[in-house]
Amino acid sequence: KNEVEQSPQNLTAQEGEFITINCSYSVGISALHWLQQHPGGGIVSLFMLSSGKKKHGRLIATINIQEKHSSLHITASHPRDSAVYICAVRPIYNQGGKLIFGQGTELSVKP
Amino acid sequence: SQTIHQWPATLVQPVGSPLSLECTVEGTSNPNLYWYRQAAGRGLQLLFYSVGIGQISSEVPQNLSASRPQDRQFILSSKKLLLSDSGFYLCAWSPPGRGVGNEQFFGPGTRLTVL
Numbered sequence: 001k002n003e004v005e006q007s008p009q010n011l012t013a014q015e016g017e018f019i020t021i022n023c024s025y026s027v028g029i030s031a032l033h034w035l036q037q038h039p040g041g042g043i044v045s046l047f048m049l050s051s052g053k054k055k056h057g058r059l060i061a062t063i064n065i066q067e068k069h070s071s072l073h074i075t076a077s078h079p080r081d082s083a084v085y086i087c088a089v090r091p092i093y094n095q096g097g098k099l100i101f102g103q104g105t106e107l108s109v110k111p
Numbered sequence: 112s113q114t115i116h117q118w119p120a121t122l123v124q125p126v127g128s129p130l131s132l133e134c135t136v137e138g139t140s141n142p143n144l145y146w147y148r149q150a151a152g153r154g155l156q157l158l159f160y161s162v163g164i165g166q167i168s169s170e171v172p173q174n175l176s177a178s179r180p181q182d183r184q185f186i187l188s189s190k191k192l193l194l195s196d197s198g199f200y201l202c203a204w205s206p207p208g209r210g211v212g213n214e215q216f217f218g219p220g221t222r223l224t225v226l
Contacts, residue, residue, distance in 0.1 A: 041199050043217035099215060103154040
């Protein structure tokens, strides 16, 4: 079993829908990252969380440390949100800032 | 502000040929540096990380090697490429130290095809 599991693996939504992507992990962590990878391959860091909730525009990320779970929400989704969303955690035992990555969730938003 | 560069952007190489991918970071000192690979249809895999000049940690056994000849330069190399080395190679950096604030920032990537 992977240390970081994301669900769903693939998601198709209509423009305007509310989207939720989930991430569960099995190790103690000091931080959790949500990343966005566009079709060309470039990766952008969306959020880094260690507790609670963060919001940036239409994106909201939450984390529950006790339940070892995080969610990424997209409100009023748009076709330009189509990308792969990757959850990554930094284990407490980590050295040098290493991350463990989930397999990613491929989101397609249709107009 | 900090920027991270990778080159080349794309590369097609024959099996058995050597490889050298370069990553440089500007606007910061003593960053942690990372090389990741993303094979087709798979998640990101950490290959190497470095916390300082000449300090390289390898995460997976393979025919690749990494070097950090300067503070903000990270090089990924191979003497003989294999077909299985094809993939998307990403370099990333994070601020020095191990604090929670060590967000990672990714370069644009190099798409390597080994034929």
